[in-house]
Amino acid sequence: AQSVTQLGSHVSVSEGALVLLRCNYSSSVPPYLFWYVQYPNQGLQLLLKYTSAATLVKGINGFEAEFKKSETSFHLTKPSAHMSDAAEYFCAVSATGANNLFFGTGTRLTVIP
């Protein structure tokens, strides 16, 4: 079975500060891991994904995430927050070869000017 836990339903950072959104996964098989972002009244946009290649994954808009098997984590980071990063972020997992995504409960990021 697959599941994801996102620590912190709300995170606030100052503009220009480091963004760190936490995600821990549980999977009985090698996982594929994803981060999606959702802006108000919109669907989900893929930020980045891990599919068993490089453990450090770079995505769009300056975001990156590192797959750490020993910690079962896939935390999302960005060195310097921008006002436009304010949104809700979802971590998701799927099993290798599976068709559906299991999502975390989401983290709402607020960027303070």
Add this chain to the structure above:
Amino acid sequence: KAGVTQTPRYLIKTRGQQVTLSCSPISGHRSVSWYQQTPGQGLQFLFEYFSETQRNKGNFPGRFSGRQFSNSRSEMNVSTLELGDSALYLCASRSGTNTDTQYFGPGTRLTVL
């Protein structure tokens, strides 16, 4: 390429009615998945269709059904609506292989009164 489109964007129905939502995938994509997003339950997988066949199904009652047409367009139907069915329904498409990214549409906001 045009993205995933969903119609209608907003719907208001009353309890007991039924509703049909439509999803047009990205051109060339053969797989369409449906997800329900609510504040209480988060994002939950409903089902996936590939080449007109349901390939996977989540844990939802039989009131929720879907189908896919030969042009890969998909519809989702909910019968005997309940208040708890109020949600954002998201459709996602991908080319078909399990390693592919799912691309999400903007969603249909269903309100049940």
